[in-house]
Amino acid sequence: MKSALFYLNLRLIFFGRNMPQNTVIEIDSNSGFCAGVINAIQTAEGILKRDGMLYCLGDIVHNNEEMQRLTNMGLRVITHEEFQQLRHTRVLIRAHGEPPETYRIAKENDIEIIDATCKVVLNLQRTIRQYCQETTDGQILIYGKQGHAEVIGLMGQTDGKGKVLSDMEDIENVDVNHPTRLFSQTTQNIEEYREIIAALEQRFALADNAANFKHADTICHSVVNRAEQLRKFATQYGTIIFVSGEKSSNGLYLFDICKKANPNTFFISKIEQLDTLNVLWDKHIGICGATSTPMWLMEKVKTKILTLNT
Ligand code: SF4
Incomplete structure (x- = not known):
């Protein structure tokens, strides 16, 4: 049957x-x-309508159909390796943002940066940088997707004090003996972020170090x-x-x-x-x-x- x-x-x-x-x-x-993507696309469109060509570091938006439309207008997507070879030109940074290294390379190679980093991401980068400057033995945890452009940009602000947490399993490797500040990539799942926070709170509490752990609400509204x-x-x-x-x-x-x-x-x-x-x-x-x-x-x-x- x-x-x-x-x-x-x-x-x-x-x-x-x-x-x-x-x-x-x-x-x-x-x-x-969202507002961040609208701003990046409108910035690119304004330049493309006037000049017919613009380099962009990575896809401006994770959508092939929209990328095809912008490519037809003259947008040229480049990798970081290609970016390093450019001189005396102009490059758009998308809403995800970039680490400080990208700005340094641009300065050295006379590349004008058209910065379309989303305000929400810029704010998060600033907060992480500030915490890094204030702490001597603290660590920064970023809950996000390993290798994601925004996460690379955020890690770039940590001055070597950052670690990416991709899932629950990574929590086991967190050192609970240092002051720790947890942030999240702006586009993460809020329910999973709450679970990560709860699990870390528990780990720090078990080690009698509850006061060492703090987290920030950084998922985009x-x-x-x-x-x-x-x-x-x-x-x-x-x-x-x-x-x-x-x-x-x-x-x-x-x-x-x-x-x-x-x-x-x-x-x-x-x-x-x-x-x-x-x-x-x-x-x-x-x-x-x-x-x-x-x-x-x-x-x-x-x-x-x-x-x-x-
Ligand atoms: S942070 Fe929010 S508004 Fe900005 S690009 Fe990401 S989803 Fe869009």
Whole structure:
């Protein structure tokens, strides 16, 4: 006898391109770029419209579709190795920010920096730098993704006193005998950050060093608020299409929030994926995305869904 799952899969495949009658599709009005990304893109666009070309250190936003649009306008994405070879030119620093080393190289090589580091990230960099200057034997912990551009920028402020915590396992290696200040990458998952804080508090308390540990609330409010709004949005529709770049940290986090709130949530990074997605379409469809998802892309997704059954 075939299992219920077998019949469910058949149903999903069968209905993959069929829309119910009177379908309502709505885009989450709170989705789309956050203020930091808007500023970086508008800065780049202003220069590209005038000069037709601009170097950018790394992808300005973790979204291939938006990157393609900006590349078509003349944006040239370079690596740090390529950056070191440049002389007498201009380079944009994206919202994630950069370590001091990048500014030093720019000065030496006569590179004008167009600094689009997000204010929230700049503020966090400043706080970390300040703590470093004030402490002699303190350590800095940064809860974030190892190798992420923002984390590299934050670590650059720590003067060798910083360590990255990527997950719970890393907590075991934290030295509890020094004054310690914990910060988070701005786009991390707030629930996981709270768990990390609780686990560290416990470790320091067990070593009778509770006073040594302090933490700062450094997750960006755009991400925290977006998570709350999406949790609500996802429950209001039968089917959710979540649009985001695959490399976007907050995209993966926010998708997870939607999926938990509504299991009938599907991730796409480009419009063409709608052709092969095995969706059980409800007549109420919600489209939403990350802080790095352009509104124009979600609108195109809506248009494409409307054509699926024609
Ligand atoms: S998510 Fe927050 S910190 Fe990151 S770029 Fe956007 S506004 Fe800035």
